[in-house]
Amino acid sequence: MKAALITSYDAPPQYSDVPDPTAVQSGQMLVDVMAAGLHHITRGRASGQHYSSDDSLPVIAGVDGVGRGTDGRLRYFVQEPGLPGSMAQRTVIALDRCIELPHDVDPALLAGAMNPAMASWLALRCRVPGFRWRLPFQRRKRVLVLGATGSSGRLAVQIARHLGAGEVIAAGRDAGRLAQLPALGATDTVTLGDPRLGVLASEVDVVLDFVWGQSAVIAMEAVLRHRRGRDQPLDWVHLGSMSGESAPLPGAFLRSTKLQVMGCGHGALSGRQMLTELPALAEALARGTFQTQVRTLPLSEVARGWQAPDDGARLVFTPWRV
Template sequence: MRAIQVTQFGGPEVLVPTELDPPVVGPGELLVEVSAAGVNFADTHRTDGSYRGGVTLPFVPGVEIVGRAYGRRVLSTLFETSGGYAEYAAAPAHRAVDVPDEVDDGSALALLIQGLTAWHLLKSSARLRPGETVVVNAAAGGVGSLAVQLAKHFGAGQVVATASTGDKRDIARQLGADVAINNNPDGYAERVLAATDGRGADVVLDSAGGATMLAGLESLAPFGRLVNYGNASREGRPSVDPSALAQRNLSVAGFWLVPAMDLPGGYVEPLAELLALTAAKKLSPQVGAEYPLEEARRAHEDLLARRSTGKLILKP
């Protein structure tokens, strides 16, 4: 079968097309004929060797797939095995969820990691309450674009989107954001305060880390919560002084999807909810560029260079 294999850690240049034998499925696994594989920032971290949890060489990247298995059209994560950048993949049966006919491959893939992340950020980590103000950083990206919509669906009183360009801010407004502002750390807190009539945000969702995360912290209202779920800026990890948090009763949380999926009600149920909302056209996953499997390197380059919006997919 055709596949992308990584034999040494590095940048997009280490994503090499190759021919491999199809995987041999074991007990509790499904052999899935992959119709599309998702591309994520986490894939770039696996490729360069920086991913939390580690990766053993050589490996086939890709942890989210949609395809056919024994007559079913299924969506599945491959966190335990990786292997999605290929024509066939072995998927854990307990991770395979049926996809409604009304949901296309790209939309389904956008819901798997990005959608589940957005759901858990708002429900499990931030514990969003109706009427609260939510700031969503990188609001035109995979997680951000869904978080904007879900925050509204879950009853947020105001959603403030941040993004780096006017076009991306326009996308966020079209998805339901009440206000869209520049995400540059310089002046970030002031822009959030201006957008919220000086009150600040109850919740900030941040995937950039570094200076942007610290600026988000400054923009919180009393008892506000910041949830960080990445370090896309590749800046050093910022330190947070607990005594400074106490002055306004602020909270900072970190989120990683992998352990959250193993919690009771943490995977199948929210994913089924997201698929149903999409099938009913109440949720609009943003699908970006589509690449042939052999152009996985270009997909990673575009993702890292911030040349993309929405979900990037590879098509075997």
Template sequence: MKAAIVTEAGVMPTYSTFKEPKETEEELKVNVKASALSNLTKMRALGKHYSSTQTFPIVAGTDGVGTLGDGTRVYFAMPTAPFGSLAEQTLVNKHLIVPIPDELDDVTAAAIANPGMSSWGALVGRAKFQAGQTVLINGATGSAGSLAVKIAYHLGAKKVIVAGRNAEKLAKLGADVAVSFDMTAENGAQNFETKLAPYFQEGIDVVLDYLWGDSALAIMLAGAEAGGDHTTKFISIGAASGQPEISLPSAVLRSSKIEILGSGVKSVSMKNLLIAIKGVFDWAAADKITIPTTTYDLKNIAEAWKAPLTPRAVIKVN
């Protein structure tokens, strides 16, 4: 079969031929229809993600949309190595599939699953979010962050605050409050903390952080400085800032009610991730939710691999 194959760590996938999977009682063969190129897909394929465990060669791709032997349309996650989602067929544990509503097309389902799950799983699974709470989304202008705004409101958020570098894009997200920052400017971090102060004084229940780095540190410092008896759950979802490490004073945690949690593969069980994705699918189908996408044929994987994360690159296979 045709597939996007990674031959060794750090090497981009190439379009070539790979052995076909064989179905078993526990592992189902899926005829792949579409697969989105998320950051998770790219980092796992290159062996650079914290959850990477595979040996090479492998077929790239961590999730996608396809059909089972009986024609049932499904979303699938974490194909059995060495198979992946960027191929004509793949092999998936029977417990790692989710039916797709008829109202949701293949491209939309493939594109929305990962970014939608990132906030849905973080809010419901990690933050134990309750309707009426206030949510701050740091890094809200990307595919996942902008979708998180809609999901927070759908789940009952009273107020949504968005933060990021691009003030113009933030203003278009439909949030209650937009707070822009420039960490490269003189006193950039302090200015960001000052802007956030009144909102922490009012009470922020959940922070969904897609960036980490300097802006994440500024948010935690602002929360600690605000004081009070309000608990804030800071959920780390990604490190899109390119700064995987921060220097956090221990006093921030001792002097505040900030709780730091992670949300992703391993910190959220696969069962709960799939429950989150089902929730995203049902919501997207009912409310006709879409996200910007660019589609590519599987044979053009090299071009698609270099495309930006927004709009979401989706590989159409069959």
């Protein structure tokens, strides 16, 4: 079969012939891969930089996808290290790391959107209080999204509103992309680095942080400095590291306020929590509840697509189209 094969951490995967996967153990299933997205985690694992990267090469690229199983059903799956990647005509999935999808979904849309969407969905539903049930209007939570102009951030704005946030402040670098976010539910927008950020976001309850690094610390300092009550809880959820993998957080932030810093990603939640939450997210995406952009390419174009400049749409490879 054909697959996107990584033979070097320094080069994009190549469209190559590889043996069909055969070692299907109990709790696993062989699937025909319909679509697999090129996410940051996909690039991170392929470059050996991600904490879940394989330490031996060659490996097949791709951490998640949509596939049709031997039972004819469509599933969204996530590949744990040790299983073959998703960017191949066929792969083996773990049945406790996948969910069934409605039969009429667009596989490319789901393959492109599930990874960026699950960041905020799981953070709000599983990591912070106030989003499991719709709260009365007066008690609805206020959310700040840092890095709101990317795929995950745009979805985070929409998902926070969908799950009942009363206010969503969108902060990002690109002023043009930021200007599109009020139409998606943002109640305010502000560029990262704008001194007004601290005042605008001073009373938020939750921060969904896709940037981390020094940018996050500057934003944190600005929010905490303008806060009315130091005992007012602030849940800061680290989701991505676009501005840096380390954030030099002064201890005084934690001692002098009711700030809680936590993360949400592979490893921070149990498989059971994810399996419980993801069907509702998949259904909302399939119904078109959230606006998101995906662009498809056949898997044979993997090396070219891997190096293409970012145009704001999530790239999805479609192995079945070869």
